[in-house]
Amino acid sequence: xxxxxxxxxxxxxxxxxxxxxxxxxxxxxxxxxxxxxxxxxxxxxxxxxxxxxxxxxxxxxxxxxxxxxxxxxxxxxx
Amino acid sequence: xxxxxxxxxxxxxxxxxxxxxxxxxxxxxxxxxxxxxxxxxxxxxxxxxxxxxxxxxxxxxxxxxxxxxxxxxxxxxxxxxxxxxxxxxxxxxxxxxxxxxxxxxxxxxxxxxxxxxxxxxxxxxxxxxxxxxxxxxxxxxxxxxxxxxxxxxxxxxxxxxxxxxxxxxxxxxxxxxxxxxxxxxxxxxxxxxxxxxxxxxxxxxxxxxxxxxxxxxxxxxxxxxxxxxxxxxxxxxxxxxxxxxxxxxxxxxxxxxxxxxxxxxxxxxxxxxxxxxxxxxxxxxxxxxxxxxxxxxxxxxxxxxxxxxxxxxxxxxxxxxxxxxxxxxxxxxxxxxxxxxxxxxxxxxxxxxxxxxxxxxxxxxxxxxxxxxxxxxxxxxxxxxxxxxxxxxxxxxxxxxxxxxxxxxxxxxxxxxxxxxxxxxxxxxxxxxxxxxxxxxxxxxxxxxxxxxxxxxxxxxxxxxxxxxxxxxxxxxxxxxxxxxxxxxxxxxxxxxxxxxxxxxxxxxxxxxxxxxxxxxxxxxxxxxxxxxxxxxxxxxxxxxxxxxxxxxxxxxxx
Numbered sequence: 001x002x003x004x005x006x007x008x009x010x011x012x013x014x015x016x017x018x019x020x021x022x023x024x025x026x027x028x029x030x031x032x033x034x035x036x037x038x039x040x041x042x043x044x045x046x047x048x049x050x051x052x053x054x055x056x057x058x059x060x061x062x063x064x065x066x067x068x069x070x071x072x073x074x075x076x077x078x
Numbered sequence: 079x080x081x082x083x084x085x086x087x088x089x090x091x092x093x094x095x096x097x098x099x100x101x102x103x104x105x106x107x108x109x110x111x112x113x114x115x116x117x118x119x120x121x122x123x124x125x126x127x128x129x130x131x132x133x134x135x136x137x138x139x140x141x142x143x144x145x146x147x148x149x150x151x152x153x154x155x156x157x158x159x160x161x162x163x164x165x166x167x168x169x170x171x172x173x174x175x176x177x178x179x180x181x182x183x184x185x186x187x188x189x190x191x192x193x194x195x196x197x198x199x200x201x202x203x204x205x206x207x208x209x210x211x212x213x214x215x216x217x218x219x220x221x222x223x224x225x226x227x228x229x230x231x232x233x234x235x236x237x238x239x240x241x242x243x244x245x246x247x248x249x250x251x252x253x254x255x256x257x258x259x260x261x262x263x264x265x266x267x268x269x270x271x272x273x274x275x276x277x278x279x280x281x282x283x284x285x286x287x288x289x290x291x292x293x294x295x296x297x298x299x300x301x302x303x304x305x306x307x308x309x310x311x312x313x314x315x316x317x318x319x320x321x322x323x324x325x326x327x328x329x330x331x332x333x334x335x336x337x338x339x340x341x342x343x344x345x346x347x348x349x350x351x352x353x354x355x356x357x358x359x360x361x362x363x364x365x366x367x368x369x370x371x372x373x374x375x376x377x378x379x380x381x382x383x384x385x386x387x388x389x390x391x392x393x394x395x396x397x398x399x400x401x402x403x404x405x406x407x408x409x410x411x412x413x414x415x416x417x418x419x420x421x422x423x424x425x426x427x428x429x430x431x432x433x434x435x436x437x438x439x440x441x442x443x444x445x446x447x448x449x450x451x452x453x454x455x456x457x458x459x460x461x462x463x464x465x466x467x468x469x470x471x472x473x474x475x476x477x478x479x480x481x482x483x484x485x486x487x488x489x490x491x492x493x494x495x496x497x498x499x500x501x502x503x504x505x506x507x508x509x510x511x512x513x514x515x516x517x518x519x520x521x522x523x524x525x526x527x528x529x530x531x532x533x534x535x536x537x538x539x540x541x542x543x544x545x546x547x548x549x550x551x552x553x554x555x556x557x558x559x560x561x562x563x564x565x566x567x568x569x570x571x572x573x574x575x576x577x578x579x580x581x582x583x584x585x586x587x588x589x590x591x592x593x594x595x596x597x598x599x600x601x602x603x604x605x606x607x608x609x610x611x612x613x614x615x616x617x618x619x620x621x622x623x624x625x626x627x628x629x630x631x632x633x634x635x636x637x
Contacts, residue, residue: 032455036462044472 003054080359081288081318084135085207089224092241094248102128103415105239105252107227107265109133111142111202112383112400113258114209118156119408121219125415128252129219130241132226136206139360140286140322143199143314144394147187148485148510150194152405155529155604158212159194162205166198167315172297174479176464178304182474183296186482191585192513193523197394197482199295199316201286230255230268230379237378254411255379258400261367263385271376275369276443278390279329280450283336283363287321287346289356299479301449301464305348310449310479313349320359323349324391326450333363366390368439368446375428380407387435389442392449392480399438402485403431409602413626418558423627426493434486441481448478485510488605495599495608495621502591511604514586516565518579524586527577528604532560532622536613537587539566539594542576549615550576558622560599565592601625 009015022038023031043052093100104120106113109131120127145162153159173183186196213219228247229240237255241248257265266273298313300306309326316322325345327336335341342361350356370387374380383400407427413419451457466473488494488508495507505512514524527533534553542550542564553560563577565586581587590598590609599608599621608621 032458033462033465036455036458037466040459040462040466040473040476041470044470 001048001051003051003058005058081320082201082203084138084203085210087134087210087221087223089134089244090222091245092222092225092243092248094241094250095243095245099248099250101236102126102250102252104128104254104256104411105130105237105250106256106258107239108257108259108383108385109206109210109221109223110137110258110260110383111205111209111397112404113256114206114213115152115156115401116256116258116382116404116408117219117221118158118209118213118216119404120411121213121216122156123408123412124218125412126218127220128250129213129221130225130227130239131221131223134223136203136210138203139284139362140201140203140316140320142202142205142394142397143316143322144197144398144482145200145205146394146398146483146485147192147194147196148483149398149401150198151510151513151525151604152401154194154525156212158208161208161212162200163194163198165204165208165317166200167295167317168195168198169295169297169315170196171294172299172479172482174464174467174474174477175298175300175303176461176467177302179468181464181468181477184474191515191583193525194513197297199314199322201316201320202397204317227259227265230265232269232377232379234377253378253415256404256407257379257381257385258383258404259385261384261388263381265379266371266381266385269376269379271371273369273371273386273388275367275388275439277367278365278446278450280446281327281329281331281333281336281363281365282391283323283325283327283331283342283345283361285323285325285342285346285361286316286359287323287356288319288359289321289350289354290319291321291350291354293321301460301479303349306345311349312479321356327363331363336363337361364391366446368443370432370435370439373428374403374431374435375424380411380424380427382407382431386431387439389438390446392445393438393442394480394483395438395442398483399434402434403427405603406431413558419626419628426491426627430486430488430491430493433488433490437486438483445478445480449480491607493601493607493625493627495617495624497609499611501609503589505590505598505606505609507606507608509606511600511606512589514581514589515583516579516586517582518563518577520577524579525604527563527579528600529602530561531602532558532625533600534560534562534613534618535565535590535598535600536562537565537592537594537596541566546613547576549613552615553618556619556622558626560618560622599625 103125104127106117106129109129117127117129150159170185170187174181226242228242231238236251239250259265295315300311312324314322367388374386382403389395410423414421451460463473463476467477491508511528516524520526550562565579565581595612597610597613601607607625
């Protein structure tokens, strides 16, 4: 199986509002805990390690500044 | 009053200081559980072995306490498993607590039909004492106390060892030196060798307390308990109503301060309740490391146990893996010393046991990362898994309070003969034999029949025909002898030479996925090295050649 990146949630606005509401009145620390529990529950539901790896990689994309590319070596010259 | 009085073993002035030194096939440095097990294994093979230890008693404090099923099975083979089991406390159940409540419990051995429990708890000093007493029964083993190795010179054909005693120093030679002198391994240092890896920035207080209590024999692990906030704690029952307590202290704790009774007592009272009555027998503060030597074989010097590899204590993978090291080494040294196998067979000791060490280090490091999260997000996920574990079974598999020691399956060992036919189950080449109940002359457990040299287990539906028996006798009289154990119906007529067992519960057939005619070849350390759906004399011989690192005859002719 591959990670589905196409729209898959029937009512995205409803889902998004519920996700934000999930964190209402929680401290940042509590929110972090709820998010972690949510990730673990969903990850178990998905189960497929390839899908999980693809999702983890996609989640990290664009978050960190890209690492410096290694300088071209002499051997790769003209 | 202490529950245990350590023995004092006598120092004897060595013959080398009065007369001529003798040459030893094997010298073992270190009379801890690993060194003593090595000596017993070799002495039972009739190989003269000398053990040198700088001390004259057993371990101080309980230290290693959890002895795994595989360790007990190895010690059964060496004639002292029963004594450990009788003295020790058997347990299979573990409970995990998070903050104030239990989140789940587990049973390490949910299936029946095994002689030994998944673990016993027994103070290391008892294990060492029993091993010393077992070694002393064996004429081929000699133990020398207060004999400290101060120099090691490896040579092409022998190892020269300098030993210091209260009466002065002497020099002694051995064909092979087994270094089992512990985590700091002075000999490793003398040879300029290193053990590389990771130091964990955490400290733990361990204490042995004597207490009469109705707590059952279970492993109890607390994450962030009310009596020890933001840290972890572990409780184990040992022999003689001695309990072992581990408290995580954090990296900033002062080890000398934390050992003091005025610091230890309040922690224990908070854990055990104000009404608990107990005495502290021993307390120590430790840090830990996960590291190993790049190679466990350096010519004629072979490293084993903590000297070769170190893990965190979570998972009981230290002493247990050390005992598996020497279980792996003994039969190989015997074959090399008797000229039956080339020296390169000992390279497989390195190949097999470094892989096992990596497996232990990986498991141990993961446990440590769960118990001592190294970042806020790591702690958040840890707490999330623990909170979910109470209601959701899936999360229990994520909780890691120690992945308890199971022996490595040596899947990629160069000594294995790969399967030619499909088999189900876990008993693939490289796997340590799993036990099963049987009936027969030698005992009621399958493992009683394996480990006396190479052993072929052959499943027979019919009484075996004479041609088969003749071939099995040929195997038994080969230079590297292979015994046969026939698994069949109870009414097959017994014949001299082959051992017969029956499989009354069908567990053997199930665990080994056998069919009539199936054959399993076990190494002397009870690991599977080959298996077939049908017996073939040539195939068995070829598998023994492979398992003993001998060049096959065909290749030798080409060369």
